Amino acid sequence: AKNEILTSALKSRETAEGKASTLAASIIVSRDPKAADQQLAAIARVTAADIQRVARQYLGDNQSAAIVYLPDAMAQGAKGDTVGIADTVKVAPLVAPKDIVIHTAASAETRVAIPAPGAPVSPTIPNAVETKLANGMRVIVVEKRDLPIVTATVVAPAGGASDPAGKAGTAALAASLLTKGTTTRSAEQIAQQIESLGGSIGAGADWDAAFATVTVKADQVAPALTVLADVARNPAFAQEELDRARKQTVDGVAVQLKDPAALAGIAASRAVFGDRAYGNLLSGTPTSLPRITRESIVTAYSRAWNPDQSALVVVGDIATKDATALAQTLFGDWKRGNLTVVAAPVTAAPKPRVIVVDLPEAGQAGVVVARPGIARSDKDFYAAQVANATLGVGFTSRLNREIRIKRGLAYGAGSSVDARRSPGIVSASTQTKNASAPEVVKLIAEEMTKLGDQLDHFRCGGVLGLGGGGD
Incomplete structure (x- = not known):
């Protein structure tokens, strides 16, 4: 158990974001940037006797409750137990402890200025x-x-x-x-x-x-x-x-x-x-x-x-x-086999078409515009990644800006370039109200046109999973 906790803590520190989150939690909760390391040291010192003592104190039968979910019996009218509240239970207003630190935002006059950007950092690629x-x-x-x-x-x-x-x-x-x-x-x-x-x-x-x-x-x-x-x-x-x-x-x-x-x-x-x-x-x-x-x-x-x-x-x-x-x-002693790896066949781009899947009980429509893409080995792979990031990755991408921010037609919209051993798929997708699905398809097509200057470079057609009345 200690090994699991320690390994999980180490994994969380593998990225800059993880390290920042660990430090922030230590500062906010314990007001000490070294608290996370101190906690790991404390975990390493835990003994079997400590575990037994805590179990006896907190895991007694008088502190437990069993919840049994019986959907079949309930469907036939069975009722669950009624949980009563003892007379000794008293309800009191929730009041913050007097010693708790309340953080308030600094005023514009007292706020510390954001540091100037440092010198550019050259990434060190592991060998x-x-x-x-x-x-x-x-x-x-x-x-x-x-x-x-x-x-x-x-x-x-x-x-x-x-x-x-x-x-x-x-x-x-x-x-x-x-x-x-x-x-x-x-x-x-x-x-x-x-x-x-x-x-x-x-x-x-x-x-x-x-x-x-x-x-x-x-x-x-x-x-x-x-x-x-x-x-x-x-x-x-x-x-x-x-x-x-x-x-x-x-x-x-x-x-x-x-x-x-x-x-x-x-x-x-x-x-x-x-x-x-x-x-x-x-x-x-x-x-x-x-x-x-x-x-x-x-x-x-x-x-x-x-x-x-x-x-x-x-x-x-x-x-x-x-x-x-x-x-x-x-x-080293694993024996060779007789394997021949065959790549998936290259698929010719289909003619543009619209496919409608009627789901009468669906409250929203799923919208996808897709076509064959490129292989991972394609010389344009990295250019395609940048183009895709512009089109539909992140809150400020073109698709999200037009569909969510400007018109409120969806919670979000995005795109992907799924490059595989053989050419994969390029797609843009979102969910929207059934009635606004055609408008969303039009917006996606327009943004692809603007990005690529020619719609045929991106589009093979639209697929909509529609709720009732989607004709």
Whole structure:
């Protein structure tokens, strides 16, 4: 438990924003910028006897309440217990303690002037050192010595673009099961071992790759990477874990299909890419998920998770030679497979069209304007990122300014350039009242025209998830 708390505190300090928040909280709450470090030191001194003493004092039965939620019984008219208020309970006005410090804004005359900007800071890019094991696995190490924390990720070309026809969601489901048990560890043992080290472990997939990752304090790297290697190399794909994960995914997708914004995005991808690769739903659908068997999962894993197409990336407070040695120990005997990575096919831009999805009970419309984009390797990738930031990233972006700030048609509007191994998707989206959806589509198209000087560079059509009366 102490390791978990310490690791979480270290992770929060990895960014300038995190460090600033930690200092601000210490100053405001404790009036001492060193309070956060003092708190961590106090946590390190906590003993088992301290835990038992606190439990006896605060966790007694006379201080607890059990809440049981029985929706089926309640639907049949069952009533819950009536909670009475004892006569000894007295209500008194809430009065601030006399010793509390009340902060008031300084007047314009007494306010300290904002410091002048300092000299420009040149960013220091960490140096990535890459080696390759004899089995072909790439090992990439970035030393960052400012905090005693390390993150390691194993990544393989096992993304959703390789899902078999009719079985969308295979890659995502397989990746989610990596941490749910190996041939030597159960899901519970994996969680317990990583938590005992104060770390966190997770796995997942996107369109072009799948990954397993662990973050831990620097002094616990070896045992944490041992678990990570087991997860990446020896997943069990137990049937009961597959059944549980599939049911959870189906439930989640069912919720998405009732949400106008989510459904508009799903429809936009299908409109842009068709029924191939990127046009599927990454997580799968209520139709495709039941078709995915354990054999489907095992086959997908064996075709993609091989050392000569995988990489181990280690970043943090660890020497390159130590990380490389660990990689050799844990992954050096991983046997090569016969993997051929095939990129998703390039999709021709479809003709402009408008698709309307009628959701009679929806209170708002989800609006998406989308078209095929560019690949991550495209020479225009960085220019596209800057253009996208101008169009729809941030409160002052063009889309948000026109749709929210000027007209109040939505809480926000944005755009994205999703560059993948093969050309991805460019989209702009928002949610608005059903009646104002056509106006919003027009505004998005106009802003794209202004930015690109020609609308055809951005637009393939609009997708609207509309509530009742959306004709």
